[in-house]
Amino acid sequence: MSRLILILALMVPGLASAQLYGVPGDSPLTQTFEFKIGSYTPGIDSEGGSAYDDIFGDEGMVLFRIEYAYVLWRGVGGMVSLGGEIGYGSVTGNALDKETGLEGVDETSLNIVPFGLTAGYYLDTWGDIVPLVPYFKLGLDYTIWWVTNGVGDTSSFGGSDAAGDTWGLHTELGIRIPLDFFAPKMAQSFDSEVGVNNSYLFAMWYYGWDDDFGS
Template sequence: MTSLTRAVAAVVLLWAGAAQADVTASPQHVMFEVKFGPYVPHLDDSVGFGGKTPFSDLFGDSSSAKGSTPSWGLLGQGELDYQFFNRFGILGIGISAGYHYRTAKSFVLDPATKKYCDVKVDERGGRRYVIPSSPERQVAYSDCISDDEDQLNVVPLSLLLSYRFDVLDRRFQIPIIPYVKIGLAYYVWWFGNSSSYVASVPTKDSDGNDKFLDASGGSLGLVVHPGLALDLSALDPVAARAIDQEVGLNRVTAFVELNYSWVNGFGQARKLNLSDTTLSAGLGFEF
């Protein structure tokens, strides 16, 4: 392409963009979001754990305090909204799904005592690993773990009602959109290990017979996501309108939101507590 051809093409595009500047926006009904943020479920707060802290013991850093919450991992989520009210702000209903996983070395049976390590508080408030034999024997973390891994998988699912206050953006060209989403959440979880995708847990039934259960389940709860979005169309309104006319993409936003999740099966004993409060950031596409 010669420089003359490029110049002509640029002029045509600019003209086309300017000509479309006055064109009304296409209908807008759908929003798709992708977002990422830190997440650490508060499993040890599960009612059924009865004060035990197996999540911290197994997944926590060996140099951290006994019972402390393990470090965060990445949670990726996608959300699809249907926007059914679009006058003074936008009301929408949507579904979201995500995935989070974390791994830790499983504890190994001590061949001499046929017991597993316990994690206890040391004199400095940290943790120490002991073989609960008589007398108790302190060991290094590396002596407690096997080469197998436990993997916690969480798939957070939510049904959301959202309100986006985009009046400032639409009427006053201030590209800030505060919003809030509230919803019902169901977080699916399962534990895998080095041998299987879903681990089996040995247990006993009500008659005392040995049986194995799949290490999987889910917890119901509520989520609230207040956030602030920046309308990226403000960077180049002409191009944004041209894109809207071409492919129907009304608006692209970058956002930061608070993820408040209260997901513990509403306090039931046999539900894991997968709650967390954290921030996430992402991009939204409105069509």
């Protein structure tokens, strides 16, 4: 199953991001941490089939991801980072009856664990004036997937386990809103006491090609 997750295009509001530093006070920018949650709809049916729609309908899975990155460079033109991420997503539906091909009563779930290596560019040049930071990311993905039955065991099709892995790429466009802009005194206190220099809310659009590079 080389095309488990083909295309993802969505806007996910209300995501949290924090930039972490080891020195309190006016600390330098060296690392970032992001937590993301949103709806993810695999493109399994994009080649003409209807396996995903028959079982799960138009329901997307809830996908959680965390990303940790190191800031490679920051200057007049913005900021460049390199990091890794891991996530987990799952969606549940009713399995098809083997004899009739119609929706049955037994539940089945599709589960994924995506790993990624991601490079990002953040245009934060005017961040002190306009509270908007556009960014762009490009990454290499490795995704593990498996299908489970109603009791949580891995399902099987044709004598083989319904599980596997796939490689791919992704790109991400987004806008970050620095919360420090609206509460600078609170941000300074948070930096001094906890070591978090900046915090953001952001929305993003994500597009992935997880198809073993077209194989």
